Amino acid sequence: MKKKADQKWLEVLDFLQYELPKRHKNLYFQMNESNYLKKIQSLRNELNRLEPPMITAEIAKIVASIGDAHTSIDIPVYYLCPLEFYWFSDGICVINTAKTDEILRYKRITHIDGVEIETVIAIMSTMISHENHSYRKAMLPKYLPAIEYLYGLKLARSVNGFTLTYENESGEGGDWFVPSCPLSQYQSQLNENRAAFPADKLPLFRKNPDRYYWMEFLKKSRTLYFKYNICKEMSEESVQSFGERLLDAVRENKLEKLVIDMRNNTGGNSTLLDPFIDALSKCDQINQQGRLFVIIGRDTFSSALLNVFSLKNKTNALLVGEPTGGKPNCYGEVLRVKLEQSGLRISYSTKYYHLIEDDHMLSLNPDVQREESIQDYIGLSDPCMEYILLSS
Secondary structure (H helix, E strand, O other): OHHHHHHHHHHHHHHHHHHHHHHOOOOOOOOOHHHHHHHHHHHHHHHHHOOHHHHHHHHHHHHHOOOOOOOEEEOOOOEEOOEEEEEEOOEEEEEEEOHHHHHHOOOEEEEEOOEEHHHHHHHHHHHOOOOOHHHHHHHHHHHOOOHHHHHHOOOOOEOOEEEEEEEOOOOOEEEEEEEOEEHHHHHHHHHHOOOOOOOOOOOHHHOOOOOOEEEEEEOOOOEEEEEEOOEOOEOOEOHHHHHHHHHHHHHHHOOOEEEEEOOOOOOEOHHHHHHHHHHHHOOOOOOOOOOEEEEEOOOOOOHHHHHHHHHHHHOOOEEEEOOOOOOOOEEEEEEEEEOOOOOOEEEEEEEEEOOOOOOOOOOOOOOEEOOOOHHHHHOOOOHHHHHHHHOO
């Protein structure tokens, strides 16, 4: 059995060493080739003494060291702690729990198994493919329930669960042990205890997460809100048809403002929105400063970032929100391969996108920065829309 397991890992390391440099557009654009190969060789030498979670953590660290957010490896997990986290302006907080862990809901986490959260962030970041702080903020909370990742990085004492040190807004708190559960039970445990916010009270950006695109007219402020969740066609209506219908609504309703919300859009096919952007740029009624807004954030990535750049360059839109998770000049056009023996999937970039002269700009920054706090989340507020609706 050990020989078979070793062969599985050797297959991954062989791909990283011999195949990935050939397939990636420019694998050594940021890191030194010699250092990359030394990391692979070092792991080869350690395979026989490391447990599987530690091996997969080291593999992820090698891939993340490339420095390309589009080049990553999918590490399977079999056990998770039934929690959901989000990185708010005031720290990493728990936003959903299993019934038995309700005490943790909306609490800020300060330690995991006695390790300060700042140290957890620093160490865990080494296995996350990212190019800027915004994308790290988007991805890291999604990794935290994965107890095998934490154990592999020596941040958790066991794969059976972890102890969280938490505090409320007043600084009062304690320690709470959260047992892990099989992957198959993770979502059901969370769904059983998910907070039931009234649908009509939810901020717009938290509505309809499963719809690729939708719009809503806010009669009181004469504002049309357009949520673009993913750059992908819906079967019932194409992006182009939807965009035409949206612009018809702009003309017919004498709107004061149009808001295009792309804060949760991680990409897809950027060309789908091009006809809409071109038509919008010619719509003098709404393409004006103070009337056209685009909301961006940590999840605005890949093709969505290309769309935001087009909106910025072709229209008079004001960008509101957080710096984007996508880097303006970046590698992309992703291809994927599934390795035969390990079953691991590796994504890699095949094209370089040069959008701006300043190659050192890590994110597209908003004109007006607004970030959500835990109290905003609990109180069903949206700092971005509040700014837009109050602006004149």
